[in-house]
Amino acid sequence: MIDIHSHLLPGLDDGAGSWEETVEMARVAVRDGVRVMVATPHMMWDGAYANRAPAVLDRVAEAQWRLEEAGVPLEITAGGEIYLSPETPVGLKSGELLTYGNQGRFALVELPSAEVPAYAEGVFFTCEVQGIRLVLAHPERNPAVMGDLSRVISWVERGLLLQVNARSLLGESGPRVQEAAEALLQRRLVHFVASDAHSVLRRAPGLARARARIRALVGEEMARTLVEENPRRLLEGEVVRVWEPVEPRKPRGFWRRLVRRAL
Numbered sequence: 001m002i003d004i005h006s007h008l009l010p011g012l013d014d015g016a017g018s019w020e021e022t023v024e025m026a027r028v029a030v031r032d033g034v035r036v037m038v039a040t041p042h043m044m045w046d047g048a049y050a051n052r053a054p055a056v057l058d059r060v061a062e063a064q065w066r067l068e069e070a071g072v073p074l075e076i077t078a079g080g081e082i083y084l085s086p087e088t089p090v091g092l093k094s095g096e097l098l099t100y101g102n103q104g105r106f107a108l109v110e111l112p113s114a115e116v117p118a119y120a121e122g123v124f125f126t127c128e129v130q131g132i133r134l135v136l137a138h139p140e141r142n143p144a145v146m147g148d149l150s151r152v153i154s155w156v157e158r159g160l161l162l163q164v165n166a167r168s169l170l171g172e173s174g175p176r177v178q179e180a181a182e183a184l185l186q187r188r189l190v191h192f193v194a195s196d197a198h199s200v201l202r203r204a205p206g207l208a209r210a211r212a213r214i215r216a217l218v219g220e221e222m223a224r225t226l227v228e229e230n231p232r233r234l235l236e237g238e239v240v241r242v243w244e245p246v247e248p249r250k251p252r253g254f255w256r257r258l259v260r261r262a263l
Helices: 019-031 053-070 088-094 120-129 149-157 175-186 208-218 220-235 253-262
Strands: 002-006 036-039 075-078 081-083 106-110 133-137 161-165 192-194
Touching (some): 002 019, 002 161, 002 220, 036 053, 120 133, 161 175, 175 208, 192 220
16 A cells, blocks of 8 residues: 555654654554555645755655665655645745655645635646646545535546545544545545554554445445555556546435535
8 A cells, every 4th residue: 555645754743753753653554554655744835844845855865764774665755745825836836845756746735724715726726737736635624625515526626636534534533524534435536545644653654444444435446546546646647546426325414414515
């Protein structure tokens, strides 16, 4: 499996606290069946995590060296979890903000935790015009996103890709987030599942249990696509597999009301 979202690098954000923890996170991932992990530290235009590409690339190179020295068979690739702002297209175009593998093809972005800012769709469009396809991190955690499923469908139809967290599907972020993740999955709106790992214990690496959950919900083919095929395509700069949105199967409770409101 390939994990396209992790906070594996120490000293850049709220992820690994030391190189020792980086190595242990890598061991956990390998034991779980992960062979490639993308290090995606938070990248803000300014503020606490104003990380830039050169520092991240240097840290990725050191991480790979340390894993080889420790005998951990995990490939590390560079990326960033970019906090969406009006400056995002400028940062991506200049190379200050990292695309996956520093290839200029795909980039991981996140929205504010509880809203969709007015500039978001304009940024999505500008990045698309620049030839960079955006992957939206953990939309299931944003109530404003899930409160308008028709908007999410419109984004996907215009080229936005969605990445859901493994722990969301497992109920480890709460029942509402789990139902949101399942609603997106059953509508065929999810294109990647990743760990968003931050440490060995808190938000730990691993995709195997989430893969089993996906298999139970929508079948083995889609499970394989979300944790193997599409991540591989993304890192190789190929076309990512997408699906036509479909009606979900029997959404429950809170999310049943959201689905009805969005139709």
